[in-house]
Amino acid sequence: MNTRSIASFLLGTALALATTSGAMAQDKTIKIGVLTDNSGLYADLGGPGSTLAAQMAIEDSGLAAKGWKLDLISADHQNKPDIGTAIARQWIDVEKVDVFMDVLNSGVALAVNNVVREKNSVLIDTGAATSDLTNAQCSPNTVHWVYDTYMLANSTGQALVKAGGDTWYFLTADYAFGHALERDTAAVVVKSGGKVIGGVKHPLNTADFSSFLLQAQASKAKIIGMANAGGDTTNTIKQAAEFGIVGGGQKLAGLLLFITDVHALGLKVAQGLNFTETFYWDLNDGTRAFAKRFSEKMKNKAMPSMVQAGVYSGLIHYFKTLEALGGNPHDGAKVVAKMKEMPTDDPLFGKGTIRADGRKLHPAYLFEVKKPEESKGPWDYYKLVGTTAADQAFRPLSESACPLVKK
Amino acid sequence: MQALYAQLLVGLINGSFYALLSLGLAVIFGMLNIINFAHGAVYMMGAFVAYFLLNLGGINYWWALLLAPIIVGIFGMILERTMLQWLTGLDHLYGLLLTFGIALIVQGVFQNYFGSSGLPYAIPDQLRGGMNLGFMFLPVYRGWVVVFSLVVCLATWFLIEKTQLGAYLRAATENPTLVRAFGINVPRMITLTYGLGVGLAALAGVLSAPINQVRPLMGADLIIVVFAVVVIGGMGSIMGSIITGFALGVIEGLTKYFYPEASNTVVFVLMVLVLLVKPTGLTGRAA
Numbered sequence: 142m143n144t145r146s147i148a149s150f151l152l153g154t155a156l157a158l159a160t161t162s163g164a165m166a167q168d169k170t171i172k173i174g175v176l177t178d179n180s181g182l183y184a185d186l187g188g189p190g191s192t193l194a195a196q197m198a199i200e201d202s203g204l205a206a207k208g209w210k211l212d213l214i215s216a217d218h219q220n221k222p223d224i225g226t227a228i229a230r231q232w233i234d235v236e237k238v239d240v241f242m243d244v245l246n247s248g249v250a251l252a253v254n255n256v257v258r259e260k261n262s263v264l265i266d267t268g269a270a271t272s273d274l275t276n277a278q279c280s281p282n283t284v285h286w287v288y289d290t291y292m293l294a295n296s297t298g299q300a301l302v303k304a305g306g307d308t309w310y311f312l313t314a315d316y317a318f319g320h321a322l323e324r325d326t327a328a329v330v331v332k333s334g335g336k337v338i339g340g341v342k343h344p345l346n347t348a349d350f351s352s353f354l355l356q357a358q359a360s361k362a363k364i365i366g367m368a369n370a371g372g373d374t375t376n377t378i379k380q381a382a383e384f385g386i387v388g389g390g391q392k393l394a395g396l397l398l399f400i401t402d403v404h405a406l407g408l409k410v411a412q413g414l415n416f417t418e419t420f421y422w423d424l425n426d427g428t429r430a431f432a433k434r435f436s437e438k439m440k441n442k443a444m445p446s447m448v449q450a451g452v453y454s455g456l457i458h459y460f461k462t463l464e465a466l467g468g469n470p471h472d473g474a475k476v477v478a479k480m481k482e483m484p485t486d487d488p489l490f491g492k493g494t495i496r497a498d499g500r501k502l503h504p505a506y507l508f509e510v511k512k513p514e515e516s517k518g519p520w521d522y523y524k525l526v527g528t529t530a531a532d533q534a535f536r537p538l539s540e541s542a543c544p545l546v547k548k
Numbered sequence: 549m550q551a552l553y554a555q556l557l558v559g560l561i562n563g564s565f566y567a568l569l570s571l572g573l574a575v576i577f578g579m580l581n582i583i584n585f586a587h588g589a590v591y592m593m594g595a596f597v598a599y600f601l602l603n604l605g606g607i608n609y610w611w612a613l614l615l616a617p618i619i620v621g622i623f624g625m626i627l628e629r630t631m632l633q634w635l636t637g638l639d640h641l642y643g644l645l646l647t648f649g650i651a652l653i654v655q656g657v658f659q660n661y662f663g664s665s666g667l668p669y670a671i672p673d674q675l676r677g678g679m680n681l682g683f684m685f686l687p688v689y690r691g692w693v694v695v696f697s698l699v700v701c702l703a704t705w706f707l708i709e710k711t712q713l714g715a716y717l718r719a720a721t722e723n724p725t726l727v728r729a730f731g732i733n734v735p736r737m738i739t740l741t742y743g744l745g746v747g748l749a750a751l752a753g754v755l756s757a758p759i760n761q762v763r764p765l766m767g768a769d770l771i772i773v774v775f776a777v778v779v780i781g782g783m784g785s786i787m788g789s790i791i792t793g794f795a796l797g798v799i800e801g802l803t804k805y806f807y808p809e810a811s812n813t814v815v816f817v818l819m820v821l822v823l824l825v826k827p828t829g830l831t832g833r834a835a
Contacts, residue, residue, distance in 0.1 A: 181765070184664040315809055343804075344812040348760055348769055351558045352804035352811075355684060359551055372665060375761055383671070383687045383759070385678050405665035405761055441663050 167468025172212040173199070173456065174238035176228060176253065177268065179217035182346050182372035183245050185401040187268045190449040191215075191243040193438055197431075198456035204464070214238070218249050220345070225249035229256040239469060240265060240459055242452045247271035247318035251278060258282045261473040265459060267451030270370070270397060271321040272536060275500040279543035282473040284480060286501045287451035288419050290318070291536040293396050294326035296417040296505045296529050301364055301394055302333040309394075310362035311340030312353055312377060314369035319345075322368040322396055338362050347373060350380045358386055366394045375402050382410055399446045403522045408513040411522075415509050419534075420447035420489060421523050424506075427488030436520075444520045454487045455501075493531060498543040505534035554684035555805040556798055561690045563797020564697035565752050569770065570777040570789040571701055572748035575708065578784035579721050579741045582632060583640055585648035587774065588767025589655055590746045593620045594753025595762045596658065599669050609672040609758070616754045617747035624746030628739050651768070658764035666761030693755050700751065701790045704744075708786055717741060776819040782829025792830065 175195050177187040192215040199211050214236060218225035225244070232238035233256070241257060244250045245268025257264040258280040265284045266274060272291040274283060309330050313319040319342065327337045339360045341353050354377070357365045365386065367377050374395060381393055395402075395416040403411045422432030422444040431453065435445045445453075462480045463469050470476065477499070485493040485501065493503040507527035516522060538546050569591060576584045597619050598612035607615065627650065635642045671689050678687040708714040720727045720734045728734050753767070760766055773796075781792030796815055803814040810817075822830060 180659065180664070182664060184659070186665075188664070341808050343808055346769060347812075348766065349558075349562055351561065351690075352555055352801055353808065355551065355554045355558065356805070358685070372761065372763065375665060379668075379761065380759065383678075383689065385685045385687070389685070401663070401665050405668065407668040407670075409670070410668065440660065443663065 167466075168471065169208055169468055170210045170212070171204075171240070171460075171463065171469055172214070172236065172238045173240050173242060174232045174236070175213070175215040175242045175452065176218055176225065176232075176249075177215070177243040177245055178220050179215070181220050183220065183268070183370070185405070185443065186371060186399040186446040187243050187245040187448045189215075190435075190439060190443065190445060191268070191452045193435065194445065194449045194452040195242055195456055197435065197438075198453045198460070201453075202457065202460040204460055207464075218244075218246070220246050220249065222248045222252035226252045226256050229253045230260075233257075233260045233262050237471075239263060239471060239473075240456075242456065243268045243448065245269055245448060247273075247321060248316050250274060251317055254278060254280055254283055257473065263459070263473040263476055265452075265455040267455055268448045270318050272325060273317075273321060275496075275498040275541075275543060276536065277542045279498045279541075279545055281499075281545060282477055283499045284455070284477060284495055284501055285499055286455045287447050288417075288505070289500075289535065290322040290325040292419075292505050292534050293322065293417050294329045296507055296527075296534065297394060297396055297415060298326045298329035298366075299333050300415065300507055300527065301392070302330055302335040306364035306392055306394070307335040308362045309335060309337045309364045309366050310357045310360040311337070311366045311368050312350070312357060313340055313342045314345050314373055315342040316345055318370065319368045323366070326366055326368065326396055343369070343373070345373070348376060350377045351384065353377075354381055354384050354386060358384065358389065358391065362391065364392050364394050366396055368396055370397045371399075371402065374398060375405050378406055378414070379410055399448070400444060400520070400522060401446050403510055404443070404520065408511060408516055408522065411510045412512045413510060415507060415526070417505050417507050418447050418523075419503055419505050420445075420450040421506065421508065421525075422450075423521065423523070424525075427491075431489055450489045454485075454489045457487045458483070458485045496538065498538065498541055498546050500535055502531040502535060504531050505529040551683075551805065552802075555801045557681075557684065557686065558690075558804075559798035559801020560694055560794060561797070562800060563794035564694050565756060565770070565793075566774055566777050566797050567701050567790045567793025568697050568752040568755070569749055569774040570781065570793045571704055571786065572745040572752075573774065573778050574781070574784055574786055574789040575704070575748070576742060576745035577778070578786065579717055580628075580632070580738055581640065581721075582635070582643040582647065582742075584745065585644055585771070586627070586651040586654070587647075587746075587749050588769075588771030589651040590620050590624060590767070591749040591753040591756075591770065592658065592764060592767035593623065593654065594750025595669070595757040595766060596662075596753075597750065598754040598757045599667055599762045602669065609754075612754050613751065617750040620750035620753075621743040621747035625739050625743040628742040632742065633735065633738070651771075655764050655768060662764060664763065664765060666763030666766070669757040669762050671758040689758060693759075697752070697755065700748070701793075704748065705786050705790065773815050776815045778829075780815075780819050780822045780829055782831040785829065785831045788829065788831030 175192045216228045240263040244266050247269045250269030267286040272289040274285045311323045313323045398416040481495045490503045508523040509526050594616045597616040601607040601612045675689040724734045781788035804811040
């Protein structure tokens with residue numbers, strides 16, 4: 142071997158060493174962004190509670206002790222897609238945010254979903270409902286964690302039609318979420334042998350529902366399906382009681398209700414309502430332990446909603462994935478692909494998986510709101526009446542329009 | 549046709565709130581020349597005071613109707629004494645900015661402690677249930693709201709337009725120096741007037757507590773519509789704001805029936821039309 146070839150051999154070795162040692166000392170910084178409604182009608186079900194849940198996930202991950210550097214920021218998208226996307230761009234370009242959490246409000250979520258994909262970041266959506274996030278609009282950078290409109294429609298809709306509610310009238314929030322929830326529920330109702338006889342679309346954040354309720358009352362439908370959420374739903378329920386709708390033989394179907402809504406309504410008004418969630422604080426020891434710590438830190442001592450629980454659970458899995466990768470590659474699609482490979486397991490949602498289309502799978506629970514005399518105190522609100530297994534709860538891949546799904 | 553009657557009546561109910569709130573705004577603007585952006589916040593405070601009276605003091609709805617406006621009215625008078633009075637003679641914009649800031653602070657504080665979904669307040673037992681009118685089921689409470697707010701509106705109009713006290717007030721706005729020369733304490737009258745306007749908003753808040761959730765943002769959602777009502781009716785016109793309040797409630801109710809998607813915007817479309825045709829508002833005098 143002549144001197145020249147020895148030299149080039151050495152150079153090659155040095156180069157190889159340089160690249161491997163680069164991979165060894167991979168970047169161990171993570172910046173988490175909680176993008177939510179901090180001040181509007183959804184602030185109680187996400188909002189500051191979601192930021193708290195993220196904080197708790199960071200503490201429980203133990204990553205800081207292993208030499209990782211974790212940063213958390215939060216912002217208010219005010220339920221406006223344009224504000225949401227502006228923040229998302231700034232977070233990715235300037236703040237170098239690695240993962241978006243919560244992102245409730247379907248309109249905002251669909252917009253942010255596009256930005257995150259374009260910029261190759263990560264979105265773990267725990268707040269938005271629209272099933273389009275894992276269907277026509279699915280993305281290799283997005284995981285839809287907690288629930289979606291298909292699952293809600295499938296569980297609550299089917300149960301109510303089976304119980305005899307075969308004619309439906311919809312009160313629908315007039316934006317992406319309401320439209321998706323109405324569409325998915327109507328499909329389930331028709332499939333189960335029921336009929337949709339009408340509906341009305343109301344603007345988001347309406348205070349007075351009496352006009353709409355009178356129209357629903359006049360329709361004589363057996364079920365009035367509320368395809369709205371948050372303050373809109375609580376106002377509908379409260380005013381429906383006032384107008385004697387339930388006494389008149391019609392039944393209200395809360396298609397999307399959160400524990401914070403039930404708390405705001407009080408059991409006297411909310412009792413007997415059926416609806417579906419994927420998390421309740423009083424399900425098992427794991428959820429109870431988390432909820433106790435959570436509520437102690439909340440200003441109004443609230444228990445976690447499923448959206449907030451989802452932020453915790455989603456982050457725990459995200460952290461495990463980055464640990465398995467040995468560092469943060471700052472490559473959204475790569476991280477999400479690894480997240481889909483690994484099974485999920487945490488005390489709040491139990492064991493689960495993430496499907497190719499980005500859909501996180503876990504069981505769905507059909508609850509009934511307790512009567513005031515059955516409740517042992519504040520936040521003791523739900524009775525479990527049915528469970529749908531993880532593989533049955535969500536849209537089957539055979540019906541999926543997501544291009545990521547290989548058929 | 550039956551449905552139409554029902555929508556008209558429902559519109560009238562919402563109109564009651566618009567009327568009560570825009571009346572308070574009109575009184576304050578007419579007498580103090582302040583565009584009171586804190587009106588939504590004091591409306592919300594009225595509802596919260598009713599909630600606290602019931603849940604902390606065991607004081608029922610009927611007493612709350614009296615006490616909440618007084619308590620919030622006193623809060624208003626303190627605001628006027630400590631802050632608003634220094635703005636006399638300055639451009640409207642200063643008052644608007646100050647009251648807007650106060651509104652944001654008050655809402656922020658309430659939201660910090662009570663969240664955004666709000667607290668429940670039950671309908672008083674005496675006003676529970678409803679009557680079947682043939683074309684609709686009218687909850688007794690809603691009927692009560694219409695009648696009660698109509699009475700309050702007319703009483704306020706009478707107080708300002710037809711009594712000795714009202715005459716002093718109106719005179720004090722026209723020419724404060726001259727009225728002072730007659731030995732009348734003008735600053736105190738101004739303070740009381742602000743308290744009255746704020747009290748009216750708080751009263752509307754108590755009335756709405758059993759219908760809507762008691763929420764920190766309940767006023768913020770409503771106040772913009774109420775401002776449109778005042779602009780349409782004519783700034784500072786007492787009777788104008790009462791009539792426009794009820795009328796716009798009805799128009800909004802009809803929109804909810806014929807084209808629900810536009811029910812949030814119809815008031816503003818009307819406002820634009822009125823401003824184009826008659827910039828002083830329907831009953832307003834030229835400045």
